[in-house]
Amino acid sequence: MTAVVLAEGLKKEYPGHKAVDGIDFEIRQGECFGILGPNGAGKSTTLRMVIGLTDLDGGSLELFGQPMYPEHPTLAKKIGVVPQEDNLDPDLSVGENLLVYGRYFGLADREVKAKMDELLLFAQLEDRKDAMVRELSGGMMRRLMIARSLVASPDLIVLDEPTTGLDPQARHLIWQRLRALREKGVTLLLTTHYMEEAAQLCDRLLILNRGQILDQGSPTALISRHVEPEVVEVRGDGELEILQESSHLPGRVERVGDTTFFYSNDAHVILDFFRDRHDLTCLLRPANLEDVFLKLTGRELKD
Amino acid sequence: MINNIGKLLGRYLPKKGFVQVWRRHFLVWSKSAVTSLMGTLGEPFLYLLGMGYGLGRFVGEIENVDYLVYLTSGILAASSMNTATFEALYGGFTRMTRQNTFNAMLATPLRVVDVVAGEVAWGATKALISGIAIYLVGNILGSIPSPGAFLVLPVVFLSGVVFTSMALVVVAIAPNYDFFLYYFTLFTTPMFLFCGVFYPVDSLPQAVQLVANMLPLAHVVAIIRPLTIGLPLDDLFFHLSALCAYAALTFFIAVQLLKKRLIV
Numbered sequence: 091m092t093a094v095v096l097a098e099g100l101k102k103e104y105p106g107h108k109a110v111d112g113i114d115f116e117i118r119q120g121e122c123f124g125i126l127g128p129n130g131a132g133k134s135t136t137l138r139m140v141i142g143l144t145d146l147d148g149g150s151l152e153l154f155g156q157p158m159y160p161e162h163p164t165l166a167k168k169i170g171v172v173p174q175e176d177n178l179d180p181d182l183s184v185g186e187n188l189l190v191y192g193r194y195f196g197l198a199d200r201e202v203k204a205k206m207d208e209l210l211l212f213a214q215l216e217d218r219k220d221a222m223v224r225e226l227s228g229g230m231m232r233r234l235m236i237a238r239s240l241v242a243s244p245d246l247i248v249l250d251e252p253t254t255g256l257d258p259q260a261r262h263l264i265w266q267r268l269r270a271l272r273e274k275g276v277t278l279l280l281t282t283h284y285m286e287e288a289a290q291l292c293d294r295l296l297i298l299n300r301g302q303i304l305d306q307g308s309p310t311a312l313i314s315r316h317v318e319p320e321v322v323e324v325r326g327d328g329e330l331e332i333l334q335e336s337s338h339l340p341g342r343v344e345r346v347g348d349t350t351f352f353y354s355n356d357a358h359v360i361l362d363f364f365r366d367r368h369d370l371t372c373l374l375r376p377a378n379l380e381d382v383f384l385k386l387t388g389r390e391l392k393d
Numbered sequence: 394m395i396n397n398i399g400k401l402l403g404r405y406l407p408k409k410g411f412v413q414v415w416r417r418h419f420l421v422w423s424k425s426a427v428t429s430l431m432g433t434l435g436e437p438f439l440y441l442l443g444m445g446y447g448l449g450r451f452v453g454e455i456e457n458v459d460y461l462v463y464l465t466s467g468i469l470a471a472s473s474m475n476t477a478t479f480e481a482l483y484g485g486f487t488r489m490t491r492q493n494t495f496n497a498m499l500a501t502p503l504r505v506v507d508v509v510a511g512e513v514a515w516g517a518t519k520a521l522i523s524g525i526a527i528y529l530v531g532n533i534l535g536s537i538p539s540p541g542a543f544l545v546l547p548v549v550f551l552s553g554v555v556f557t558s559m560a561l562v563v564v565a566i567a568p569n570y571d572f573f574l575y576y577f578t579l580f581t582t583p584m585f586l587f588c589g590v591f592y593p594v595d596s597l598p599q600a601v602q603l604v605a606n607m608l609p610l611a612h613v614v615a616i617i618r619p620l621t622i623g624l625p626l627d628d629l630f631f632h633l634s635a636l637c638a639y640a641a642l643t644f645f646i647a648v649q650l651l652k653k654r655l656i657v
Contacts, residue, residue, distance in 0.1 A: 141500060143656055160656045163408070163502035171500035177493035181421040190420065193413040194501035242501075 092155040094119055094246050094277045095140060101148030102135050102301075109135040111301035112149065117246075122268070122278040124292035126285065126379065132301040133281035134174065137250050140279065141171050154245070167195060170239030174250040176231050178223045184210070184234060185219040188241055195242035202241060212267065213237035229260030236267060247271065249280040253287060265290055285379035297383060304386040309379055316385050317377045318342065320357035324350045326370035339363060344384055351384070353377065405645065407510030410503050414511020415518070418484075422519075433523040437472040438530055441465060444591070445536070456593060458622055465536040466618040467590035469527050469545060473520040473552040474610050478581055480516045481560035482573045489564060495655060505652045513557045513644060520553025521546060531621070539623030548620070552613040555636050558643040559609070565650035584610040589618070609639045 095117040102110040110132040117123040125133045138144035139151060142160045151158045153165050179187050188209055192202035210216045213233040218226065226234065232252060239247055252268065253261040268291055272278055282288050288295050289309045296306035305312060313319075318341055325348055333343065333350065341354030352360045357374050364372050422429060441464065449460035456463065488494035498508050524546055531537035563576045587597065588610040594602050605611055612632040619626050 143496075143499060145656065161404075161504040163410075163504065166500070166502045169500075173493075173496065173500065175493055175496075177497040179417070179421075179494060179497065180492055181424075182417075186420065190413070190417050191497070191501065193416065194410065194498055194503050196410065196413075196502065 091119055093117060096152040099149030100151060103147050108301045113303050115296055117279055120275045120277055121293040122272050122291050124288045124295035125281045125298055126288045126295050127298035128283055131298040133298055134250055137248055137281055141169055141248050142166060168245045170244035170247040172235045172239045172249040172252055178231055178234060180223050183220050183222055184215055188238055191238050192241045197242060209237040209240060229256050232264060246277045251281055289379055299387050312382050313377050317381045318353040318355050319377055320354055321375055321377050321381060322352040322357050322360045323373040324370055407507045411507040411510035414508055415514045418515040433476060434526045437468045437527050440468050461536045462622060465531045466621040467614060469524060470613040470617045471585055471590045472523045472527055473549045474556045476523040477516040477520040477553040477556035478560045480519045481557045481564060485512050485561060485564045486567060499655060505655060506648045509561060509648050509651060512561060513554055516557025517550045517553030521550045524549030537621045539621055542621045545617045545620045548616050551636055555609050555640045558640050558647055561647035562643050565647055565654055584608050589614040609636060612636050
């Protein structure tokens with residue numbers, strides 16, 4: 091089967107820095123593919139190339155087996171875009187936003203109107219059809235943008251940091267909506283700098299840093315490939331001595347800020363070691379994507 | 394061969410999607426049409442009353458017509474320029490920057506050329522709306538004597554196309570709203586004052602005449618004035634060609650510059 095997106099050696103250079111520096115990836119039909127990375131890693135630039143808002147400086151990019159370049163109406167028709175910034179039409183109501191956007195895709199008003207209730211229900215905005223966009227909360231706006239991206243029944247939906255700036259409740263609602271889309275078989279491409287989001291939603295993801303791919307795979311594969319299954323986080327006043335005292339412990343140690351991370355296959359040895367140190371806070375948790383990122387780059391993902 | 398030419402032209406010409414951009418602007422406008430009409434009508438109406446009656450008393454006649462009649466044709470032309478220019482500069486720039494409307498449009502099958510064509514069609518429509526309003530006022534005041542004067546309306550629309558396209562070039566390079574002052578001071582205000590809106594261009598020094606007559610507003614005035622008064626149209630083809638050339642050239646430049654700005 092043809093890949094939905096096939097990128098080879100993708101490059102984008104801006105004066106003074108390489109935003110995207112030769113990356114390869116393939117997105118398959120029906121999967122949710124994530125691009126994880128800190129701010130400035132090149133996530134948005136990659137997305138802009140995929141949706142045709144940026145021209146490539148090198149490499150090749152195919153969507154649905156056809157070369158993608160800016161101003162490609164036939165391919166643009168198959169893509170729904172949910173941008174990071176709010177670009178809903180503030181001069182129009184919720185319903186009019188959907189109607190007018192559908193017209194940009196060449197849809198007749200009756201076609202959009204036939205879908206309108208379903209889209210509003212999906213966005214949980216069924217009682218807000220006549221509200222003006224500026225009356226909506228941040229989460230509602232983001233949901234409306236997702237509904238708007240569905241207006242022309244796209245084969246691929248591209249979302250740039252869909253939950254950045256939202257409170258946890260609003261974020262969970264968005265996740266739920268995106269999972270619903272995935273279950274319907276829609277192919278999703280999203281960027282995020284929340285590892286939790288990547289782990290919750292993505293079938294496969296690539297980790298991007300400074301325009302380059304550090305690794306790609308499913309969240310569990312990435313974790314088992316790069317880090318030990320369990321982590322003990324140790325924080326406290328005496329933490330300077332921790333490293334010296336614990337040098338004989340099994341596993342790997344990383345220090346970030348005021349926290350020391352012990353990666354191990356058997357974390358109980360570590361917990362036992364710190365049992366009597368009441369001046370320290372110890373936390374045992376399973377390893378996650380954040381740890382993978384920390385190991386691959388030597389720094390935290392939170393930016 | 395013909396196919397290739399067609400493809401090449403297709404890249405530079407808008408497709409029918411531009412109509413949807415126009416419809417978007419019309420929908421937004423229709424929500425506040427009354428307020429907007431007040432603004433569109435207010436200024437030209439005040440010019441007609443204040444200068445036509447006030448100054449007209451001292452001037453009497455210019456080129457054998459009553460000053461109010463002379464001025465009405467000038468204001469028709471000038472208002473098409475001002476309306477189109479304001480719509481493109483403030484409306485267009487706001488949609489491009491603050492509201493991200495252009496970005497939203499470009500994430501659909503619309504291309505930059507379609508978005509620009511929609512803006513131009515809309516700017517020209519607003520020029521036409523103001524033209525119709527002044528045409529009606531002029532008829533009430535009796536300052537549009539020619540029965541064939543309704544033919545000025547397509548000219549007003551063409552003038553709107555020219556001045557919207559020109560202003561979109563400015564939008565494409567403007568870093569902020571303050572930048573528009575350069576355009577007003579260097580282009581639109583001089584045209585307003587020197588291109589025959591208030592008095593004949595011939596009364597200016599030779600060198601100034603030469604420049605003034607090349608500017609687009611002078612061509613608009615040269616067509617509109619004889620049409621409203623009922624005089625023979627001299628050099629109609631020349632003036633129309635000049636306006637079309639201005640429109641085509643600035644439209645093309647605006648599209649190229651906006652592509653550079655929006656597709657980065």
